[in-house]
Amino acid sequence: QVQLVESGGGLVQPGGSLRLSCAASGSAFSINAMGWYRQAPGKQRELVAVITSDDNTNYADSVKGRFTISKDNAKNTVYLQMNSLKPEDTAVYYCNAGGINYSGPIAKKFGSWGQGTQVTISS
DSSP states (O other), rough: OOOOEEEEEEEEEETTEEEEEEEEEEEEEEEEEEEEEEEETTTEEEEEEEEEEEEEEETTTTTTTTEEEEGGGGEEEEEEOOOOOOOOGGGEEEEEEEEOOSSSSOHHHHHHHHEOOOHHHOO
16 A cells, blocks of 8 residues: 655745645555645645656646646655745645555555645735
């Protein structure tokens, strides 16, 4: 089982910055892609940004130019640098990872979610 632990959420004023981190842990796994999703009250969960094992990235149009996703392969950690934050960025942010788990007798695909971290943008 691959577990994800997020950190870095909080309350900031509009125009401010936050950096989210998500660390993956477990035994014998490889990651194909990691990403960040968010869910605001009363709305569906939406993709924010994703980064693949070969460093391809994709962003939601609403965050392009403001958010940057990056990763540290040695630490199995993905980061989301969020700049020029807006009140509409307020949401619970969830980390997601997908890959292959080799810990059992047969290699299996996995998909894991973090517990979520609250990001609130307000003056």
